[in-house]
Amino acid sequence: MPKLFGTNILIILLAAFLFFVLGAIWYGGVFHDQWLELTGVNPDPEGGAQVFVIGFVIVLLQALGIAGIVSMAPNKGLRGGLKVGMLSWLFFALPISAYAWNYEERSVTLLQIDAAYLLVGYLIMGAVYGLLRKE
Incomplete structure (x- = not known):
C-alpha cells in the first residue's frame, strides 16, 4: 500500500474519516442548535x-x-501520537x-466549541497514528 510521510495511506484516510465523523457528531448533533445560532449558518446550504x-x-x-509531524516526532506509539496531536492543536x-x-468579533462560546472540536479531533488523529503507524 502506498505511503505518505511513512504512513500507510489507509491510516491517513481513517484518521481523516474519524475527524470528519467527529465533526458530524459535534456540529450536527451535540452543538447543532447552539452552533447554528452563534454562526448564523444556513442548516441547508445551497452547495449541498x-x-x-x-x-x-x-x-x-x-x-x-x-501524519507528517508524527513521522518526524522522536516519541512513537500512542503517547507520541497524542503529544503531536496536542502540540499541533496548541500551536497551530x-x-x-x-x-x-x-x-471577526465572534462569541467566546463559539471559540470554545470550535477549539474543543479541533482538540478532540487532533487527539483522535494523533492516537490513530500512534497506534497504527508502523516504522
Missing part, C-alpha cells in the same frame, strides 16, 4: 454535497499534516481559531 466534499478535503489536509489550530475569533 459540495460543502461536505470541501469539508472532507480540509480535514484530509489536516490529517496529512499531523488554537491560534488560528483565536485569530479568527479576535478579528
Whole structure:
C-alpha cells in the first residue's frame, strides 16, 4: 500500500474519516442548535454535497499534516501520537481559531466549541497514528 510521510495511506484516510465523523457528531448533533445560532449558518446550504466534499478535503489536509509531524516526532506509539496531536492543536489550530475569533468579533462560546472540536479531533488523529503507524 502506498505511503505518505511513512504512513500507510489507509491510516491517513481513517484518521481523516474519524475527524470528519467527529465533526458530524459535534456540529450536527451535540452543538447543532447552539452552533447554528452563534454562526448564523444556513442548516441547508445551497452547495449541498459540495460543502461536505470541501469539508472532507480540509480535514484530509489536516490529517496529512499531523501524519507528517508524527513521522518526524522522536516519541512513537500512542503517547507520541497524542503529544503531536496536542502540540499541533496548541500551536497551530488554537491560534488560528483565536485569530479568527479576535478579528471577526465572534462569541467566546463559539471559540470554545470550535477549539474543543479541533482538540478532540487532533487527539483522535494523533492516537490513530500512534497506534497504527508502523516504522
